[in-house]
Amino acid sequence: MHIRTRAAVLAALVLIVSLVAAPVAAATAQLGAVTVEGDAVVQTDANETYLWQSEPFSVNTSFATDTDGVYQFCLEAQSENGSERLSCQSQSVEEGTTTSVSFTVQNVSDTELAGETQLNVSASESFNSSSATVNRSVSVYVITKDGDFDDDGLENRVEVRYGSEMNGTDTDGDGLQDGPEIREYETDPTDNDSDGDGLLDSRELQIGTDPTNPDTDGDGLTDGEEINEFETDPKETDTDGDGLPDGKEVQQHGTDPTDPDTDGDGLRDDREVVQGTVPNDEADSDEDGLDDTEEVKHGTNASKADTDGDFLSDSTEVRLGTDPTDPTTPLVLLAGLGFLVVGLVGFLRVFGPDDVRTWVAERDVVSRVATLSATDAATNGSDVSTSDGSSTTSTSPASVGSAESTTSTAPAAGDGSMETTDAEAADDELPFDLSDPLTDEDEVLKLLYEADGRLRQSEINNSTEWSKSKVSRLLSRMEDEGKIRKITIGRENLVTLADRVPQSAESPFDEDDS
Numbered sequence: 001m002h003i004r005t006r007a008a009v010l011a012a013l014v015l016i017v018s019l020v021a022a023p024v025a026a027a028t029a030q031l032g033a034v035t036v037e038g039d040a041v042v043q044t045d046a047n048e049t050y051l052w053q054s055e056p057f058s059v060n061t062s063f064a065t066d067t068d069g070v071y072q073f074c075l076e077a078q079s080e081n082g083s084e085r086l087s088c089q090s091q092s093v094e095e096g097t098t099t100s101v102s103f104t105v106q107n108v109s110d111t112e113l114a115g116e117t118q119l120n121v122s123a124s125e126s127f128n129s130s131s132a133t134v135n136r137s138v139s140v141y142v143i144t145k146d147g148d149f150d151d152d153g154l155e156n157r158v159e160v161r162y163g164s165e166m167n168g169t170d171t172d173g174d175g176l177q178d179g180p181e182i183r184e185y186e187t188d189p190t191d192n193d194s195d196g197d198g199l200l201d202s203r204e205l206q207i208g209t210d211p212t213n214p215d216t217d218g219d220g221l222t223d224g225e226e227i228n229e230f231e232t233d234p235k236e237t238d239t240d241g242d243g244l245p246d247g248k249e250v251q252q253h254g255t256d257p258t259d260p261d262t263d264g265d266g267l268r269d270d271r272e273v274v275q276g277t278v279p280n281d282e283a284d285s286d287e288d289g290l291d292d293t294e295e296v297k298h299g300t301n302a303s304k305a306d307t308d309g310d311f312l313s314d315s316t317e318v319r320l321g322t323d324p325t326d327p328t329t330p331l332v333l334l335a336g337l338g339f340l341v342v343g344l345v346g347f348l349r350v351f352g353p354d355d356v357r358t359w360v361a362e363r364d365v366v367s368r369v370a371t372l373s374a375t376d377a378a379t380n381g382s383d384v385s386t387s388d389g390s391s392t393t394s395t396s397p398a399s400v401g402s403a404e405s406t407t408s409t410a411p412a413a414g415d416g417s418m419e420t421t422d423a424e425a426a427d428d429e430l431p432f433d434l435s436d437p438l439t440d441e442d443e444v445l446k447l448l449y450e451a452d453g454r455l456r457q458s459e460i461n462n463s464t465e466w467s468k469s470k471v472s473r474l475l476s477r478m479e480d481e482g483k484i485r486k487i488t489i490g491r492e493n494l495v496t497l498a499d500r501v502p503q504s505a506e507s508p509f510d511e512d513d514s
Helices: 002-026 156-162 178-183 199-206 223-230 247-254 270-274 292-297 313-320 328-352 353-362 367-379 440-452 456-466 468-480
Strands: 030-031 033-037 041-045 048-052 058-067 069-079 084-093 098-107 115-125 134-143 381-383 391-393 454-455 484-489 490-496
Touching: 030 115, 041 134, 041 156, 041 270, 041 353, 041 381, 048 313, 058 069, 058 115, 058 134, 069 098, 084 098, 098 115, 098 468, 115 381, 178 223, 292 313, 381 484, 440 454, 440 456, 440 490, 454 456, 456 490, 468 484
Parallel strands: 048 134
Antiparallel strands: 030 058, 033 058, 041 048, 058 098, 069 084, 069 115, 115 134, 381 391, 454 490, 484 490
16 A cells, blocks of 8 residues: 555656646747947947947847746846946747847946947846746947047047048058058058059158159159159159150150150250150151251251251251351352362363363263252252353252253353253153052152152152151162162252153263263
């Protein structure tokens, strides 16, 4: 009987324990993510939230459970200075629902909370001491407005104003701390290139340029372009001292801002710009036959083919030995040469051997020498006297090279008759096939054939639309090859086929005695 009683009691106890334990084991509870909002929240970056110690804020979360009941929710804060319970509240929770939980905190100024702080929310069933407590927390930084959390020389309130990092001394990574950027250099602590000129703020301070001005010297080039691209001085408007700002050299003239004489022709870049020559090309700017360097040596104007305006190009005067800067010297030379030649020929006609006197008489050397002198002088239609008192008229440059034939008249030495030489008619058959692609030389020859063998060089320039320098080089090469002749008349060249050279331009001693 005693044994039965004990068994019954034991069975009753097992039943009671199972009835009580079963619901507790089945109960579950869960808190959602904890967030912080309100005036106290001043900055959130890199998963770090900063709170003003003196401003209100709220802490929010959610709670869900599968058991009806009354739950207590508490908010506690813990920092390196200690921990403190900030608020507690009770709420009824229904099974299978999610309940919002929110705490409002006016400020934590009267606490010892500072620096990194853990805000912890806990939930436990109010009338069930055996129920488990559920916790969820969030990390924040409690700071004061006048403090300097990262010790970069900026108060926390100033960091908020400029958007710099609260916990980073060099927000933009330019090598300058945020404090000096604002207070000393007036640069942007959130932009490593405050003026956008291609140079870091710290680099600009190192080389002495203004990190808030993209063009420190105001020459038209940004500081970055000057350092990284053109190797000019960003603190000097005219790096090479040639009188041209670096920006104009690069953007307008195509010259080297680090070399005062870009093309090495002896003329400084600014002088070439003023007088109209090409400062980045050492060729013959005025195409007078003298390179710019030679013009410097002779004191002539490299942008003007005839410096002294005497109707002889500078190169012609240099070859003749006259002064290309003095319009009177060619006349003196030509007059002297004329008298000398005429006197020599006259002497040979009277006192020379019989064969020489006969040759001179037959070819009327005196008249032809006078005509040649008149052509070389390129006077505008003036008369030049011959040895016997008659006159020879030279053709003006404007008429030379036209399709009209050029006539030179002079009295014959023997019988007083007049000799007239017309340009030969152009050959109907060109020395190349027009159906084939024409070379540059073919183009020139075609123009000459169409113009009866003679053209001014300027007309070739206009017809081909090539550059002057290209035409000049091509004609020089063709003359070297014996295909054409260039005859200088006044300030331009007359171009002829090799077999169509005007008789007045030939030397009388080039002809055969036959």
